[in-house]
Amino acid sequence: MKRPFLPFLLPALLLLSLPLWGGEREEASDFTLETLSGERLSLSDRLGKEVIYLSFWATWCTPCRLEMGHLERLYRKYRARGFTVIAVNIDDSETVSQVRPFVRQQRFTFPVVLDRDRQVAGRYDPAGVIPYGVLIDR
Numbered sequence: 001m002k003r004p005f006l007p008f009l010l011p012a013l014l015l016l017s018l019p020l021w022g023g024e025r026e027e028a029s030d031f032t033l034e035t036l037s038g039e040r041l042s043l044s045d046r047l048g049k050e051v052i053y054l055s056f057w058a059t060w061c062t063p064c065r066l067e068m069g070h071l072e073r074l075y076r077k078y079r080a081r082g083f084t085v086i087a088v089n090i091d092d093s094e095t096v097s098q099v100r101p102f103v104r105q106q107r108f109t110f111p112v113v114l115d116r117d118r119q120v121a122g123r124y125d126p127a128g129v130i131p132y133g134v135l136i137d138r
Contacts, residue, residue: 028052028136031120033088033113036100041086041113050084052136056121058091059098064131068108075110082138085110090121090130 032042046052055071057064068087075085089099089112096116103112115121118128125132 028134029120029123031123033115033120036103036112036114041111043086046084046086047136048138050082051138053083053085054124054134054136055085055087056090056115056125056130056132056134057087058089058130059095059102060091061130065102067131068106072106072108072110079110087112088115088120088124089113090115090118092116 028043028047030042030044030047032040035041043052053071053074055064055067057068059065071085071087075083087108087110089096091099091114093116096114099112099114121128121132124134
């Protein structure tokens with residue numbers, strides 16, 4: 001089955017990120033969060049080396065779940081050219097147990113980090129609307 005909407009996904013993601021480009025250039029706010037495998041991931045370790053797409057999402061958010069599959073395809077297609085996705089999960093203590101099974105079932109290969117207290121999400125997405133993405137250049 002053909003998916004005619006896929007060629008429009010990356011431009012749509014870029015358009016959704018336009019408000020970030022409207023003002024002065026800002027430095028990305030560093031953070032360190034735990035991945036699903038228990039490792040620590042720091043944004044500063046990747047800044048300047050890769051184009052990074054931060055995706056803020058939750059398992060209870062249907063549009064987020066749909067977006068994740070598209071992000072996986074983009075990641076696989078462009079990671080060799082220096083593009084990465086960091087999926088920042090904001091599930092709370094009631095639903096965080098659903099994150100690992102969902103990621104495993106969907107076979108996502110990009111890093112997924114847990115932002116349980118939403119400190120990082122609050123810095124990047126103060127309105128708290130998800131799915132929400134931030135594109136960070138090199």
